[in-house]
Amino acid sequence: MKHSDSRTTDSFHKEVLLALLLVILTLASGFAIQVLLQIQDNRRAEQRAGLLMLDTLEEFETYAWNERAYHRAAAERLTSLPAKKQARLDDLHLDLLTIVSAASPMKDGYVPELGTVVEEYQLDARCAAICWQMMQDCRAENAGYPMICSAYRTQEFQQELFDNKVVRVMMERYCTIEEATALAAEEVAYPGTSEHQLGLAADIIDETFPYLTEWQETTGTQKWLKEHAADYGFILRYPPGSSDITGIIYEPWHYRYVGEKFAHEITNRGITLEEYVAWRRGR
Template sequence: MDNNFASSIDSKHRHPRSLALRSLVLLLGFGCAASLLLGSCAHPRILPLTGWLPKSSLSVSISRTTSHWKAPDDTHVWNLTLVNPWNPLPEDHSISLKQVESGQAVDQRCAEALQAMMDDCRAADLSPLICSSYRTQETQQSLYDAQVNDFLSQGYSREEAESMAATIVALPGTSEHQLGLAVDIVDQNYQILESSQEDTPVQRWLMEHCWEYGFILRYPEEKSDLTGIIYEPWHYRYVGVEAAKVITQAGICLEEYVGATAKAVPDSFS
């Protein structure tokens, strides 16, 4: 991949990714009907909700620093499952879904925390909207193929289109949305999936408070070489309160937290 494209990972650079993201938001829809994003899961597991505490029970405060942080003792727990371009969805992964709002659904173990976060955001006189949650393999494939076709229509080669598309819509089998622990949340008054989403009141509130409910901003700025995904100031991932606090406080990404950073950088970022 040439240097011109590599430099386009800058979150403020709007072409061609800005056009691609605008196309993607049309595919996802504003509200995303359950018939599009929900799918059946064979052999679901039903496990108790763990890892979330009501906000009233939290007395700690966050101060961002990269100086000191402690890695988890056990990274092989459900809420720290790493899914990225180099770590596909585990073959034995199973899920029990629970519907939340707007026809969306997530892993039932994080549903209560998600709803509490949405409710408290609204209590702050804001208007958050979940526009994407759990996705089936078929839905993820459809979104990825559409993104590839969008780049092909702009004149890119098949190889370039597929590589670029994978930084915006994860390859099927490598999406956190298939894990059931990730949601895309936008401001109802500004539903465009682009970097300026970070400036909305909803995102400012979520970025400050999401850790209190066990969520992190999964694809932060300047971490794309580690996550394999462009900056997405709308994509939140459940990891549990303890992990979310450390990740937020240290200003790191999930890959760094679980010690899985020694991976090859995809062509899109080389």
């Protein structure tokens, strides 16, 4: 009896050990996958951060196209949004809180009523003069030397950039127009996915440092804008550490008009437009 009991205990121990081993193996493989994913994420973040250390506008343009291609791929994964959600995105389309991104492209044919900010730069008529006033006030307070370097972009301009890319690819690779179109799409954004096409976004930089890099945040203009933009209805659209939510890297120069009330609510909460819109929808 004793002998048999001890054998039963032995096999019980073996089963427990086996079960434990299985649990450990499962946990370990899960952990390993997590680590691998994290490494991959870090590598991508590093690559993107590394690319940010650019000091010419030309380099930045190249970077920006790649960045957009990345987001377009993300958008393609999101095309199967439930109809209800799609309808809600449409409801907000002409609102000041409209989100335009690779994941949420614009409706075809939307052209805002435009007003001139300065020289050839135009914005939605609701904020063009306000944007100009904001830059004037920054200057008047001797805080910085703001200048605008990108404002409203037309669908045609974006289309032109895309078409030029297709032609270049065809010449470089001697391929068909279909192949060239697919390849061009990896580098140049399809028209309709840039917030600049809404007419509510402006890239404002400091004359003393006219570069689109993260260092832009150290300029007097950006320090002043960060403090006062909400009083004029503008928000820092792509704040640091929010690219997971916005899908866009930190852009200290990109300001978006949402109106004073919303701008204060968003700025005071320290959240992104995406989070604010989600919160409003959920109320």
